[in-house]
Amino acid sequence: xxxxxxxxxxxxxxxxxxxxxxxxxxxxxxxxxxxxxxxxxxxxxxxxxxxxxxxxxxxxxxxxxxxxxxxxxxxxxxxxxxxxxxxxxxxxxxxxxxxxxxxxxxxxxxxxxxxxxxxxxxxxxxxxxxxxxxxxxxxxxxxxxxxxxxxxxxxxxxxxxxxxxxxxxxxxxxxxxxxxxxxxxxxxxxxxxxxxxxxxxxxxxxxxxxxxxxxxxxxxxxxxxxxxxxxxxxxxxxxxxxxxxxxxxxxxxxxxxxxxxxxxxxxxxxxxxxxxxxxxxxxxxxxxxxxxxxxxxxxxxxxxxxxxxxx
Numbered sequence: 627x628x629x630x631x632x633x634x635x636x637x638x639x640x641x642x643x644x645x646x647x648x649x650x651x652x653x654x655x656x657x658x659x660x661x662x663x664x665x666x667x668x669x670x671x672x673x674x675x676x677x678x679x680x681x682x683x684x685x686x687x688x689x690x691x692x693x694x695x696x697x698x699x700x701x702x703x704x705x706x707x708x709x710x711x712x713x714x715x716x717x718x719x720x721x722x723x724x725x726x727x728x729x730x731x732x733x734x735x736x737x738x739x740x741x742x743x744x745x746x747x748x749x750x751x752x753x754x755x756x757x758x759x760x761x762x763x764x765x766x767x768x769x770x771x772x773x774x775x776x777x778x779x780x781x782x783x784x785x786x787x788x789x790x791x792x793x794x795x796x797x798x799x800x801x802x803x804x805x806x807x808x809x810x811x812x813x814x815x816x817x818x819x820x821x822x823x824x825x826x827x828x829x830x831x832x833x834x835x836x837x838x839x840x841x842x843x844x845x846x847x848x849x850x851x852x853x854x855x856x857x858x859x860x861x862x863x864x865x866x867x868x869x870x871x872x873x874x875x876x877x878x879x880x881x882x883x884x885x886x887x888x889x890x891x892x893x894x895x896x897x898x899x900x901x902x903x904x905x906x907x908x909x910x911x912x913x914x915x916x917x918x919x920x921x922x923x924x925x926x927x928x929x930x931x932x933x934x935x936x937x
Contacts (some may be wrong), residue, residue, distance in 0.1 A: 666678055666679055666680045667679050669682055669710065670682075670710055670713075670714060672714055672717055672718075675717065677710075677713065677714075677717070682698070682709075682710065682713060683698055685713065686698045686709070751893060754893070754896065755889045755892065755893055758889065758892035758893065758896060759885060759888050759889050759892055763888050763892075764877075764881060764884050764885060764888060765877065767884050767887065767888050768877045768880060768881075768884055771874065771880070771884075772874050775872040775874045777871075778831060778832075778871070778872040779831075779832075779844070779869055779870070779871060779872060780829050780830060780831045780832075780869070780870060780871075780872045780873070781829070781830065781843055781844060781846075781866055781867075781868065781869045781870075782827075782828065782829045782830075782866075782867045782868040782869070782870075783827050783830075783843050783864055783865060783866050783867060784807060784808075784811065784820070784824060784825035784826050784827060784864070784865045784867065785811075785815070785817070785820065785825050785827060785839075785862045785863060785864045785865070786807070786810055786811045786814060786815045786821075786825050786862065786863040787815050787816050787817040787820075787821075787859060787860050787861070787862050788814060788815070788816060788860055788861050789816060789860045789861070790860075790861065791854055791856070791861050793814075793861070794854035794861035794862070794863055795853075795854055797810060797814065797863050798851075798852075798853050798854060798863055801851055801863065802851075807824065807825065807851070807865050808824030808825070809824075811824045811825030812824060816860060817859075825865070829870075829873070831872055832844055836857045836858060836859070838855060838856060838857040838858075839855060839857050839862055839864070842855040842862075842864060843864050843866060846864065846866040847866065848866055848867070848868055848869060849866065849867070850865075850866050851863065851864070851865045851866075852864040852865075852866075894922050894923075897922060898920060898921060898922055901920040901921075901922075902920045906918055906920075
């Protein structure tokens, strides 16, 4: 199941109380309702069991992408109660499952062990990652990006995307006759994201776009409009508005994205170190010992295999 039963219960509870959520995914907020204080309290009693407000908030936050959970205290009371009913329903079902001995089922025990292992691994990696990345590494990574950007150029462009070449040719002809690029993009571009902004793609460097599009755009002069350009997405009409040297964001602005990038590489290197230091034997179905690549990178793994074949 891709959706947990908890998520199902809470989603069903929220949507039942507030159908508009299903339409535009926006919570109903009662602006006049004050936020709850930081002090924890028992929000629900289920027999002898107490459910703390802090537990409800933790579960609530877990239903949304990190940092995007709306304030539970600001929701309409009907929605809050439906969410709580969803959590109580979960507790009641759990109690019934224990009575039925479901937790003693061999398959359930196996799944619990797997879940526990994944939680332990995830927690360990998160903690380990904090020790693998230093500010010096982040600054070095930033400098590498800044050096790579020297002498590079970026352009500001608009485009109109259509499926058929004949449509692109007709649009190109209309533009030559003085047609309004902004208006045509809004009306006819199948790229609705940029189309709604008159085809505006903002500033981008060459590697940010598919090769066919990038090659055409970077060969154009400022103010020029292209003929039909084919890519995997369809046919483009490109208007080049400006060009400039690549603008590198400040270290502070890039620090968190650099941290994620450097952390991923550091964790990968750490795991590869574990693989290379481990006593691992790999066998085919007929019992023949084979070579197991110790690299997490497919390209590096192939090179490693070839090197071993030569030995």
